[in-house]
Amino acid sequence: MVGRPGITEKKKQIFPIPQSLDGAGAEGIQVVVEPRHGWLSLGLGELWRYRELLYFLTWRDIKVRYKQTLLGILWAILQPVMTMVVFSVIFGNLAKLPSEGFPYPIFTFTALLPWQLFAFALTSSSNSLINNQNLITKVYFPRLIIPIASVLVGVVDFAISLLILIGFLIYYHVPFTYRFLTLPFFVLMAVASSLAVGLWLAALNVKYRDVRYMVPFITQFWMYATPVAFSLELIPQKWRYLVSLNPMTGVVEGFRWAILGKTSDILSLLLISGGVVVALLIGGLIYFRRMEDEFADII
Amino acid sequence: MGDCAIHAEGLSKRYRIGVKQRYNTLRDSIVQILSAPVRKFTTPRVKTPDEDRFIWAIRDVSFDICKGEVVGVIGRNGAGKSTLLKVLSRITRPTSGRAVINGRVGSLLEVGTGFHPELTGRENIYLNGAILGMHRVEIEQKFDEIVEFSEVEKFLDTPVKFYSSGMYVRLAFAVAAHLETEILLVDEVLAVGDNRFQTKCLNKMEQVGETGRTVLFVSHSMQSIVRLCKRVILVEGGHIVADGEPHHIVDRYLSDGAISSAERIFNLDRTNNPVRLLAVRVKNDSGAVSDLQEINEPVIIEFDYENNLPGDVHVTMQLVNETGVVILQSSDHLEKNKLAGLAPGAYRSTVEIPANTLAEGRYFMTAQLRNLNRSKEKYLKEMDCVSFTVRDPSDGTTVRGNWAGTWVGVVRPMLNWNVKKL
Numbered sequence: 001m002v003g004r005p006g007i008t009e010k011k012k013q014i015f016p017i018p019q020s021l022d023g024a025g026a027e028g029i030q031v032v033v034e035p036r037h038g039w040l041s042l043g044l045g046e047l048w049r050y051r052e053l054l055y056f057l058t059w060r061d062i063k064v065r066y067k068q069t070l071l072g073i074l075w076a077i078l079q080p081v082m083t084m085v086v087f088s089v090i091f092g093n094l095a096k097l098p099s100e101g102f103p104y105p106i107f108t109f110t111a112l113l114p115w116q117l118f119a120f121a122l123t124s125s126s127n128s129l130i131n132n133q134n135l136i137t138k139v140y141f142p143r144l145i146i147p148i149a150s151v152l153v154g155v156v157d158f159a160i161s162l163l164i165l166i167g168f169l170i171y172y173h174v175p176f177t178y179r180f181l182t183l184p185f186f187v188l189m190a191v192a193s194s195l196a197v198g199l200w201l202a203a204l205n206v207k208y209r210d211v212r213y214m215v216p217f218i219t220q221f222w223m224y225a226t227p228v229a230f231s232l233e234l235i236p237q238k239w240r241y242l243v244s245l246n247p248m249t250g251v252v253e254g255f256r257w258a259i260l261g262k263t264s265d266i267l268s269l270l271l272i273s274g275g276v277v278v279a280l281l282i283g284g285l286i287y288f289r290r291m292e293d294e295f296a297d298i299i
Numbered sequence: 300m301g302d303c304a305i306h307a308e309g310l311s312k313r314y315r316i317g318v319k320q321r322y323n324t325l326r327d328s329i330v331q332i333l334s335a336p337v338r339k340f341t342t343p344r345v346k347t348p349d350e351d352r353f354i355w356a357i358r359d360v361s362f363d364i365c366k367g368e369v370v371g372v373i374g375r376n377g378a379g380k381s382t383l384l385k386v387l388s389r390i391t392r393p394t395s396g397r398a399v400i401n402g403r404v405g406s407l408l409e410v411g412t413g414f415h416p417e418l419t420g421r422e423n424i425y426l427n428g429a430i431l432g433m434h435r436v437e438i439e440q441k442f443d444e445i446v447e448f449s450e451v452e453k454f455l456d457t458p459v460k461f462y463s464s465g466m467y468v469r470l471a472f473a474v475a476a477h478l479e480t481e482i483l484l485v486d487e488v489l490a491v492g493d494n495r496f497q498t499k500c501l502n503k504m505e506q507v508g509e510t511g512r513t514v515l516f517v518s519h520s521m522q523s524i525v526r527l528c529k530r531v532i533l534v535e536g537g538h539i540v541a542d543g544e545p546h547h548i549v550d551r552y553l554s555d556g557a558i559s560s561a562e563r564i565f566n567l568d569r570t571n572n573p574v575r576l577l578a579v580r581v582k583n584d585s586g587a588v589s590d591l592q593e594i595n596e597p598v599i600i601e602f603d604y605e606n607n608l609p610g611d612v613h614v615t616m617q618l619v620n621e622t623g624v625v626i627l628q629s630s631d632h633l634e635k636n637k638l639a640g641l642a643p644g645a646y647r648s649t650v651e652i653p654a655n656t657l658a659e660g661r662y663f664m665t666a667q668l669r670n671l672n673r674s675k676e677k678y679l680k681e682m683d684c685v686s687f688t689v690r691d692p693s694d695g696t697t698v699r700g701n702w703a704g705t706w707v708g709v710v711r712p713m714l715n716w717n718v719k720k721l
Contacts, residue, residue: 031404033310033389034397056429060415060422067417067458138412139430140389141406210326296391297314 043289046142053141058150059173062156076160080116083107091229100231102260106172110259111228111252113161114190118155118197118248119219126205126215133299143292144285147202151194158187169259179258186254193277194246199284203291206299226252244272247280304482304513305364305387309396309535312356312382312617326446347471356382358537359396364515366402366481369508371528371545372517373552379537380517384408384484387515402481402513405432410488411471416460420451420470423459427474441477449473468492476503482513489523498704501526521549526693526703550591550688554662561590574668574678577645578604581664590687594659594711595697598652598687604668605645611635612678614648615667619683621660625643626709632671655698657704657711661688 047054066072084105091097092104099107125147129136132146170174205211225233226248234242243249250273257266349663357379364370372380385391387398388406413430414423424445428438432544446452449463449470459467469492489500497643504527508514519525524531524545533541562579574647580598592598606612613632619625631648635641663686668679691697 031389032397033386033400035392035395052435053429055517056426060418060426063422064415064417135413135430137390138408139406141430141432208328216538293332293392296385 006196043142043144047148048142050141050145054145054149054152057145058152058156059284060150061153063162065153073160076157077164077270079157080109080112080161081164083112083116087112087229095175098233099264100233102174102259102262103172106168106174107256107260108229109165109168113158113165113227114186114251114255115223115226115228115248116161117158117190118194118251121151121194121198121225122201122219122222124150124154124291125194126201126212128198129202129206129295130212130299136299137296143295144199144288147198147288148195151191154194155191158190165259175261177261179261183255186251186258189247189274190251191255192281193251194285196247196277196280196284199288200280203284203288206295207291222246222248228252241268241272244269245276245280247273247277249273250277303363304366304368304402305362305398305515306401307363307387307396307398307679308361310360310383310393310398311358311395312379312384312386312391313353313394314356315352316354321473335650339427350468355537357386357393357534360534360537360539361396362532362539362542364513367511368530369514369516369528371524371531372515372534373519373521373524373531374534378534380534381486382537383419383534384486384515384517386485394448400482402653403432404482404484405437405478405480406477406484406486407431407478407488408484408486410468410475414459414467414471417458421460423470424474427471428477431475431478432480433478437479441701445473448476448499465492465496467720469496472496472500474512476500480512483507484515485518487519489520489679494704501703521553522703522705525549546591546690550690553688561685561687562588572679573607575605576679576684577605577682579603579664579666579681579685581685590685592687592689594657594689594691595654598657598689599650599653600650600664600685602648602650602666603645604648606641606668609643611641611672612668613671615631615669615671615687617665617667618652618657619665620658620665620709621662624709625663626657630671636672656710657689658708658711659689659691662686 067090069075071078086107087108091108097104101222128146128150129143135141135146136143201211201215223229225243225246227243232240232243232249232253250270253266253269256262336521360379360383372383374380377614382391384406385408386393387400388404388408390406390408411427415426418426424442425435425438429435433441446455449472451464451466451470454462454466459470462470472492475488485504487556489497489504492500502522504514504516504523508527510547514527516528517526528545531541531543531545532539533548533552541551562578563580564578565573565576567577578600580588581590581592582601583592584596584599594656600616602614602616604612604614611632613630613635615628615630615632617625629650631650634648663683665680665682666684667677667681669677691699693699693703695701698713699706
């Protein structure tokens with residue numbers, strides 16, 4: 001605030017804006033507005049500067065979800081639990097799918113957790129830009145924040161379901177091993193996959209409005225392509241690497257490895273799935289940034 | 300360039316319009332790609348000229364705005380004002396040209412951006428503040444000021460969907476008004492709320508201008524523009540057509556499309572009427588022809604006419620305001636009746652409208668030559684032959700005094716008021 005004539009005397013109290021928080025264009029910093037030339041940077045620095053807005057948009061979506069609802073936050077628990085019950089009855093009891101020596105319910109619930117995060121992120125981020133069109137046409141901020149916020153909302157649900165999972169683990173007397181400590185890594189991978197696909201869908205949906213109608217179908221199909229309701233062991237060895245191209249395969253198997261302690265060729269699985277996630281994520285970021293400039297015009 | 304807050308060079312923005320379907324479906328795009336080779340042979344090539352497919356919302360806009368300037372931007376609807384602000388706010392990229400902006404930009408293109416109806420007033424203040432670019436610390440520190448300005452303290456913890464529209468805009472504006480960026484881009488957001496609140500907003504904007512911030516202000520209210528801005532830019536069809544002193548530019552904007560200015564000289568060859576108008580002029584108090592009149596000075600209108608018939612010809616004038624209301628009608632017949640019958644020939648009748656009679660605005664004058672003693676005789680009627688604008692210098696000496704808000708009434712006489720203690 002120093003050096004700006006006319007302002008200092010109006011202030012009763014001084015609130016210094018820490019330089020680190022001051023956004024682009026603080027005194028001395030220039031912003032150039034021009035048509036885009038060539039390849040863009042990914043804009044991650046700017047994303048960091050707008051992190052408070054990310055927090056607020058996530059907070060807003062979470063608050064609004066449960067306002068005026070009857071069950072409120074319970075929904076975050078009900079969904080995976082109900083799905084687990086249905087799967088257990090149909091796939092566990094009726095179809096009698098093998099679950100590698102673990103009780104079927106917990107076998108599937110472990111996979112359901114990251115899966116539901118992913119599925120939520122698909123639907124939520126593909127609609128996120130359209131739902132926030134009033135912001136996009138009126139205010140400037142890096143548009144990446146919008147799909148990221150929608151994925152983060154899913155992470156909150158995930159965190160709540162994790163508590164239920166721990167309850168189940170205790171109930172089924174599953175031992176806690178050191179592998180549990182690797183869980184954050186798999187969570188990160190789940191979030192990265194969700195974001196990777198979410199970014200593509202969000203950007204595509206702005207230009208091609210039928211994407212949002214394809215998403216439920218894609219989600220369904222994807223779930224059956226991932227070993228959520230069934231075990232990876234069911235897939236013949238030669239097809240297993242194909243299945244691991246699906247990023248969620250790595251995540252789901254990783255969760256099972258870390259939580260249930262099941263043995264598997266986890267490393268090669270992770271390498272393939274992880275590689276796909278990274279490629280999708282970077283590709284998604286680049287595509288998103290290229291399309292970003294048009295959003296306000298075509299949304 | 301270091302002193303400039305905003306330096307714009309050749310900014311242009313082109314939009315595609317209409318013909319092509321706006322929302323593509325993936326199916327359509329795929330089909331288009333696959334059938335491209337076939338289409339070349341089967342579809343007759345109808346070349347739609349470029350002009351039909353694109354419009355330039357702004358074209359080649361260049362200007363420099365220095366730190367601390369409060370600049371107004373005016374123009375008709377569709378002139379490109381909002382597009383200019385959108386480009387400067389980085390919401391949309393220009394098609395060509397560039398702008399260099401020094402300082403943090405806050406754009407108020409709409410009040411209540413991001414307000415969510417399910418959230419309470421308190422929650423929306425934080426949300427809206429964050430969306431506008433304020434940091435959480437900032438919002439917390441200004442929270443009480445914002446609430447006080449908006450006057451919705453009692454309803455702060457009620458979801459905004461239950462607010463009346465007035466409360467909604469008051470809260471929205473209150474948050475926006477406390478944005479403390481070096482540069483502010485404001486797009487017609489002052490036209491919200493009732494009169495009292497509008498005045499409050501105007502006062503606040505004035506304060507903002509005085510704190511040394513750079514403001515670019517788009518508005519349709521000439522009143523606000525003249526009051527707040529030291530410089531005005533007129534935009535027309537995507538181009539800047541004028542840039543200068545507020546009253547000047549505002550008047551140019553207002554008079555555009557009007558039929559004529561303050562002086563009209565008639566082409567005498569075209570008529571052989573025995574009774575005809577030669578010229579009509581609107582003059583100000585110092586005798587100069589002027590289409591800009593001060594409200595606290597008399598307006599003088601001069602009619603030069605020629606009468607070659609025996610008998611009197613009376614000049615009648617009607618004043619009509621912008622909305623089509625006939626303010627007054629007046630004639631020189633009483634004066635003429637005092638004089639003995641006038642001989643045929645050319646005459647000049649002059650009328651003086653007293654100071655502090657007319658309200659502000661644009662007026663159109665219709666002149667008639669008739670014989671009011673014999674009502675069926677109307678020789679001539681010339682509609683809207685001249686026009687002029689009455690403006691209020693807002694210096695405290697007129698009927699308005701220091702009031703800058705709306706002042707209604709088709710006339711504005713300075714009346715005598717008497718105040719006495721009972």
